[in-house]
Amino acid sequence: MKVIVKKDQQKASVEGYKIFKEAVQSGAKVFGLATGSTPLTTYDELVKSDLDFSDSISINLDEYVGISPDNDQSYKYFMNKYLFSKKPFKKSYLPDGLAKDPKEEIKRYDRVIAEHPIDLQLLGIGRNGHIGFNEPGTPFDLETHVADLTDSTIEANARFFEHVEDVPKQAYSMGIGSIMKSKKIILEAFGANKADAVAKMVEGPVTEDVPASVLQKHPDVVVLLDEAAASKLSK
Numbered sequence: 001m002k003v004i005v006k007k008d009q010q011k012a013s014v015e016g017y018k019i020f021k022e023a024v025q026s027g028a029k030v031f032g033l034a035t036g037s038t039p040l041t042t043y044d045e046l047v048k049s050d051l052d053f054s055d056s057i058s059i060n061l062d063e064y065v066g067i068s069p070d071n072d073q074s075y076k077y078f079m080n081k082y083l084f085s086k087k088p089f090k091k092s093y094l095p096d097g098l099a100k101d102p103k104e105e106i107k108r109y110d111r112v113i114a115e116h117p118i119d120l121q122l123l124g125i126g127r128n129g130h131i132g133f134n135e136p137g138t139p140f141d142l143e144t145h146v147a148d149l150t151d152s153t154i155e156a157n158a159r160f161f162e163h164v165e166d167v168p169k170q171a172y173s174m175g176i177g178s179i180m181k182s183k184k185i186i187l188e189a190f191g192a193n194k195a196d197a198v199a200k201m202v203e204g205p206v207t208e209d210v211p212a213s214v215l216q217k218h219p220d221v222v223v224l225l226d227e228a229a230a231s232k233l234s235k
């Protein structure tokens, strides 16, 4: 794992942008994308740039179950608002939160990922070390699945909803098995409330209790941090 610490989120996001640029220049065509507040500033950098994704594919990590794409809390809505409307891709894939048959939807999404191997995957991290919606205890070899969100994730995401009861309890998530097949991975984490998860991910044992710790086993991961998120690393 290569760990890069910058003074603040803005400066770290410029590094994120540079990694996207290098990937584009070396022919990357499939980008794995994430939602949450963390990647927003990196998306801003992409939007400002002259990078062209009109011949590229994006595949998002996850989507809430039971939420329609035009609900402003859906991840589809989020991606359209912050990235796709300003920087279009040839084709953008997300799980369909309203799919009638979840088993079929899981198969469909696994096919999408298999047909479009991810060149560069962008990740955030949850306070409990989750990536995508792979919560603690999720087997490392799992592919797309419906995840039950933990109470801490529901609480963390409640800030985007009017009431905590409105936060969906389940989500489709790309599995760790698929994430680990990405050629290159950037994990971004900003703010003091991510410092524990970051220290466990980088310096702790590789364990399903801290899903992001699996990244220690991937050959090409860049961890981009601000100083607050790096504050519990030993060096």
Ligand SMILES: N[C@@H]1[C@@H](O)[C@H](O)[C@@H](COP(=O)(O)O)O[C@@H]1O
Pocket: 034, 035, 036, 037, 038, 039, 061, 062, 123, 124, 125, 126, 127, 131, 132, 133, 153, 157
């Ligand atoms: N499924 C998403 C994750 O992909 C994201 O990394 C995490 C952290 O979000 P934030 O970046 O807002 O802290 O939240 C959600 O649970």
